[in-house]
Every structure is written in C-alpha cells, then in structure tokens.
Amino acid sequence: MPELSSVFSLVNYAFVLFFGIVAALYLADIGFCDHKRVYVLTLFFFGIAQLLFYLIMGESVLYKCYPFLIHIPLIALIFLRFHRNLSISAISVLSAYLLCTPRKWFGTFVAFFFDRNPVVSNIASIIITIPLLVLVIRFVSPYIIRLKYESRTTLLLFFLLPLVYYVLEYTFTVYTDLLYTGGAVVIDFMDSFLVVSFFILSVLSLKFSSEKNKAERENILLTTAATQAQKEIAQLSASQQQAAIYRHDLRHHMNFIQSCLDQNNPKEATSYIHEICTNLEHSSVIRYCVNESVNLIVSSYANQAAVNHIPMQISITATEFSRFQITDLCSLFANALENALHACQQMNPQSQRYISLKVYEKNTQLCIQIKNSYEQPVVFADDIPISRSVNHGIGVQSMISVVEKYHGVYGFFADHGEFRFQASM
Known part of the structure; x- marks a missing residue:
C-alpha cells in the first residue's frame, strides 16, 4: 500500500505540473496551437527536473523547493521567451497556482468519504485535472489576458492578492504547519486577511466601475457632439453652396429681370424676384x-x-x-x-x-x-x-x-x- 501511495503521489505531481504549466501559459496568452514545440519542451524539461528532484531529495524537499524549481523559472520563461510584461508573467503563474487549490480541495473532499485515504485523494485530484483545466482555459484565461490592456493599478491589484495568498500558503502549510497548529491566532489572521481583501476589492471595484461609467458618459457626449458637428458642417456647407450659386447667377437674374422690364412685363419680373427672395430665405440661418x-x-x-x-x-x-x-x-x-x-x-x-x-x-x-x-x-x-x-x-x-x-x-x-x-x- 505505501508503494501504491507513492506511485499515485508521483503521478499526481506530474498532473499538477501539467495543469500549472498549461494554465500559466494560457493565462499569459500563449496558446498551444501556436506554440506546440514550446509546450512540449517546457513540460518535458520541467518534468525531468521535478522527477529527479523527487527521486533524489524526496517529496517533502520537492514541495518546499517548488517555487525555486518550477514557479520562478516559469515566470522567467514567459518573461524572456515570450516577452510578456513581468507583471503579466507573475500574475499568470501565481493565478495558475491559485487555480490548483480547487483541484486539491476536490481530492480532499472525495477522500473524506474514504477515511481520508491518500490514494483516493490523489486519484480524485488526477481525475478532476483535465475538466478543471478546460474550464480555466475557456472561462478564466480570456479575462486574465485582458489585463495587458489595464492600468498599472489594476495590474498591481491582481499581482498583490495572489502573491500574498502564495506567501501565506507556503508560510503556513509548507515551510511550517502553523495553519494546523497555530490555533486561534492563525485562524483569526486568515479571517482578517479575507475580510480586508474583500473590502479592498469592493472599494477598487466600485472605483473602477465609477470611472468606467464616467468614461461611458463622456464617450456618449463626444459621439453625440461629433454627430451634431457633422450636421452643423453639412448645413453650413449647404448654405454656403447655395449662396455661392446665387452670387454666381446674380448677373443672369438681373439680365432676366431687365429683359422682363424691357418687354413691359412687370408681373413676371415681380414673380421672379419673389421666387428668388423665397429661396434665399429658405437657405439662410435665422x-x-x-x-x-x-x-x-x-x-x-x-x-x-x-x-x-x-x-x-x-x-x-x-x-x-x-x-x-x-x-x-x-x-x-x-x-x-x-x-x-x-x-x-x-x-x-x-x-x-x-x-x-x-x-x-x-x-x-x-x-x-x-x-x-x-x-x-x-x-x-x-x-x-x-x-x-x-x-x-x-x-x-x-x-x-x-x-x-x-x-x-x-x-x-x-x-x-x-x-x-x-x-x-
């Protein structure tokens, strides 16, 4: 049974690595179809490094060295090889780490009904890996990718929150067991962290929403103003064009009126003058x-x-x-x-x-x-x-x-x- 547990534990580590690398790359807008070679080589070399470390140093040391063995090199790869912003590179890797949490929880939840059997926990975690990865790629990555268009404040927010969680997770569960032995002090601290994070997110979300609504209102005003400006220009152009036509034809009008008067036909001259005046009134801006x-x-x-x-x-x-x-x-x-x-x-x-x-x-x-x-x-x-x-x-x-x-x-x-x-x- 211990050997079986070790085998499934090793397989689970392989699936964790696969999930983390693929999720991080997709969150950094590095799709598999366009970078197949990079995916294969990255999974291969990181996998070899993890396997050797596991066999030589053991599971406990591997778990503690994971940030230096996997996470930091993966951030460097995204930053240097794909020229992504350093904040985006870190956010994608840290977010991928956070998204591993539901996977781990699912295994723990299933194992709870089997007397907390570690083999069951590993099997459940392995099974949920692919469906969870598909959900991350389809529904989460499009929004993380958009962060490259956001302000530095937004990037800082999305960087700090997963970073703080990452540090606390390793501090309280990997390098120490304070989360399980620290008692009320640690538990209250985690509760406080969640509450403070919630209020920070709420305030910033309301601020961003207000700024967005203001920008949308200003955009409406600018769009409407541009439309009205086009109408003004069109009306002025039409008036000026009509005035130019009348100025150009003024000599012809005068000749026609003179001809009517010479032929002793004042009614036709008067009617013609009235028609010209009416057209001029219609073309003028009152x-x-x-x-x-x-x-x-x-x-x-x-x-x-x-x-x-x-x-x-x-x-x-x-x-x-x-x-x-x-x-x-x-x-x-x-x-x-x-x-x-x-x-x-x-x-x-x-x-x-x-x-x-x-x-x-x-x-x-x-x-x-x-x-x-x-x-x-x-x-x-x-x-x-x-x-x-x-x-x-x-x-x-x-x-x-x-x-x-x-x-x-x-x-x-x-x-x-x-x-x-x-x-x-």
Whole structure:
C-alpha cells in the first residue's frame, strides 16, 4: 500500500505540473496551437527536473523547493521567451497556482468519504485535472489576458492578492504547519486577511466601475457632439453652396429681370424676384440666439420642423453661455429637439403637432423648457423616458449627462398629449 501511495503521489505531481504549466501559459496568452514545440519542451524539461528532484531529495524537499524549481523559472520563461510584461508573467503563474487549490480541495473532499485515504485523494485530484483545466482555459484565461490592456493599478491589484495568498500558503502549510497548529491566532489572521481583501476589492471595484461609467458618459457626449458637428458642417456647407450659386447667377437674374422690364412685363419680373427672395430665405440661418453654435442647431431643427409642417415656437432670451462647453450645449439642444421632432412626426392628424422651445436665465441659472405634442405612449423607468427601439434612448442619456456635468437638475413629464423636458443648470 505505501508503494501504491507513492506511485499515485508521483503521478499526481506530474498532473499538477501539467495543469500549472498549461494554465500559466494560457493565462499569459500563449496558446498551444501556436506554440506546440514550446509546450512540449517546457513540460518535458520541467518534468525531468521535478522527477529527479523527487527521486533524489524526496517529496517533502520537492514541495518546499517548488517555487525555486518550477514557479520562478516559469515566470522567467514567459518573461524572456515570450516577452510578456513581468507583471503579466507573475500574475499568470501565481493565478495558475491559485487555480490548483480547487483541484486539491476536490481530492480532499472525495477522500473524506474514504477515511481520508491518500490514494483516493490523489486519484480524485488526477481525475478532476483535465475538466478543471478546460474550464480555466475557456472561462478564466480570456479575462486574465485582458489585463495587458489595464492600468498599472489594476495590474498591481491582481499581482498583490495572489502573491500574498502564495506567501501565506507556503508560510503556513509548507515551510511550517502553523495553519494546523497555530490555533486561534492563525485562524483569526486568515479571517482578517479575507475580510480586508474583500473590502479592498469592493472599494477598487466600485472605483473602477465609477470611472468606467464616467468614461461611458463622456464617450456618449463626444459621439453625440461629433454627430451634431457633422450636421452643423453639412448645413453650413449647404448654405454656403447655395449662396455661392446665387452670387454666381446674380448677373443672369438681373439680365432676366431687365429683359422682363424691357418687354413691359412687370408681373413676371415681380414673380421672379419673389421666387428668388423665397429661396434665399429658405437657405439662410435665422438668428434665434446670440450664441452662434446654439443658434445653428436651433435653426437646423426649426428648418426640419418647417419642412415637416410642424409649428415651432422659439424663445431664447438667455445671453450668458460662456461657462458651458459648446459641444455640451449642442448635444443637449440637438438631442432634445430631435426627440421632439421624432415624436411629432409619428402623430396623426398633423394639425395637432407642435414644438415649443424656451431658454431663459433665472438666478444665474440657465433654464430650458422644451414641449412637444406626442401620440405614441411614453414609457418611463425611474422617471426617465426609455425606448426599446434599436439605437434609440442614447440621446436621453446624453442629455442627462450634460445636465449632471454642470450639477443641474432635470425632469421629464408626459401628460395630456404633451411631453415636457425641463432643466436648470
């Protein structure tokens, strides 16, 4: 029986080595298909070294020398041969070591039902090796691989936690047996370590989540601002092109009018002049606001409303916009007016459609009120209108982000066929 136990113990060590090396390489983004030769040679030479050490020095010495015999050389291999970041190299090896823990626990758990037989423990650990490795490669490695794109703070966190566990594991179970003989002091220390680690992870996770949400909001603003800038450029380009055409054709217009007058045909000349004036009015940007960018956005949507036969009332008495970024103002007004325009376009009959924009200053605050008629039911979630249509709903998020950026307040209301957006910032 002792010989059988030694055989299975040696086989188990071979499976531990296989699991650790393969898991570490995959966690470092070194796949088997692209590096078959490296896998074979690494497993062979590390296996030979482990076997010789086991036969010459014994299992106990091998276990204590494992960091210097396997772990540190494996980190050096990943760092020097595959040119991975040193932090990534260490994280991949330490994480692979941590992931060996469930494998060991499974063997201990199964052996518990067989009077803690070490042979059963080794056999169970061997059996679970391949399924656990597949789970690690498929579900864990993709996330560890992404660490190379993360900040130094994130890398430090993922490095320190497995490193501390690694040091404690070897200190309390390999080089000493304090975990089993240290009593309450060691047990309380391990409990404290787990609690502190949990709170550190929680705080950092919340911090990273907050930064991510902030970045996403800023990205929404930038995307919306870029879209509105394209619309502004397109409108200016169209206006300038039309003006250039009229300047170029001015001589022809004047000649035609002169010809009408020479032929004593004033009605046709008057009609032609009226047509030119109408076209010029349609191509001009009406001034609603002292701020050029805001005026351009409002004018653009006023023109769209006119084309769609939607009455639009505009009153902008506010004059102080210097404390706001132009991209934020354009994003706010453009999204609000676009939503209002979209709601009116869905209405039938058309006679009930309208949009109202009012912007004024009160107690040094910029106050905005946009009202429009609607027909389709408005769905709210936490007092925020939502849309289940694809590519819709981002505009509302962008509007909220702008108002919150300037520590303002906002509100969305819908009743009796009228939708209102109000903001003060």
